[in-house]
Amino acid sequence: MTDSTAAPAPQPDRIVPDTKDWTWVLSEPCPECGFVAADVEVAAVGEAVRGSLPRWRAVLGRPDVAARPDPRTWSPLEYGAHVRDVFRVFDERLALILIEDDPLFANWDQDAAALEGDYAHQDPPAVADELERAGRAVAARFDAVAPSDEGRGGRRSNGSVFTVRTLGQYFLHDVVHHLHDVRASPGEPDRGADRGVTRR
Structure with a gap:
């Protein structure tokens, strides 16, 4: 007699939490x-974020999108799901900073x-659409x-203080940095991640 119950999906190794203050x-x-x-x-x-979206869709369309480069580094799929949620979290934070003091x-x-x-077992096309x-x-x-609102402030739970301006800068770094993380190979130039922003 065979057991018809499907085996649970294998769980990836835990990622070491990133505790750095970026x-x-x-x-x-x-x-x-x-x-x-x-x-x-x-x-x-806004334009820089929109410029990143085709690159994220291409990343999430890779045949090996769910493969981790090593056991303790997120796969492109996990990075994509993270960036989708970064978009959602910072949309909420920006909305809050604009309506509350x-x-x-x-x-x-x-x-x-x-x-x-x-994140490791989410559906890549769905993540691409949601992202x-x-x-x-x-x-x-x-x-x-509005330019007059760029100095409005808010605080993170660890005490870090942001204005609308620095919130946008901090947020956009996260998006660009993760495109760097998922480039196809270590030697591949990170083309296009900087649309509308300055890099050196």
């Missing part, structure tokens, strides 16, 4: 991806979200920011 990218170029956050204007964020953002643990959302919708939504919200 707010330093607001004051100096990122040595890994080359992004210069301090040069980014709020008005450029000095709001405290809800805590978001990206590593816990990856496990709870089972595009979320990216266009957050891009439109940045497009609509």
